[in-house]
Amino acid sequence: MAITLLSYTFTLLFFCLACTLISALYLFVFGHSSVNAELKHPYLNVLPWQRLSLGNRTGILLDYFFRVFFPNTRWSLIGHANQQLTHVNPSLVSLKTKAPLLGLWGGCFVGIIAMVLLWVLILIVQNGTTA
Template sequence: MFETFAFYALPFTFTLLVACLLTCVVCGVFLFLFRIRVTNQALRHPYLDKQSWERYPLSIRAAILLDYFLRISFPKSNFWIVGQANRLLSHVQPDELSTRLKWPLIGFWGGCLVGLIALLVLWALILLTMV
């Protein structure tokens, strides 16, 4: 029974992982090369009032983009990291943002998060089939 499940689940999970990787790379490259200035001007993160985007290291830039993603995806949550992003970006109304600004952010971070889950499932399936 499990062999049949693993026979179908392993290739599907690997395909999902590769699709998430490609989505993350394409959306990330597009975001960083073409849309980052427009996105920062539209969403106005409070950290950018202190320093310019270029002066922050890559980890802080990724955290700013993660805050944008969390505000767009979960606008009413007050829990943990999502709540902090919603408090920092309370001036942003996700319904009023154009899809042109949303899709690179959602593709970038959505691909990362779904890809992490797919990677964990893939590892679990590989370990279970080895036993």
């Protein structure tokens, strides 16, 4: 049973990695201009996208993700993103913009959960076979 769950969890982790990498490649190479034109983060008024560091770019994409998928939350990082992007109406954001953001950050967060579950299952299997 644990071995089967272990293989499913590893497969999920692999697909999360693939989804995250493909979405990140698309966003950072091809899609950043259309996403930034539609969502217009206030930090882009200070510096253009090309002059921002990788950490700032991913932070902007995370703000976009929080605003589009959690628009009514008012606490913590999600609330700050919603305050920064009040001019964005999440129901009017196109699917062409939503899909890569969901692929990048959804794959990342589900992958973190899958990784923790994978380590727990590895410990369970290892303790079960050595006892």
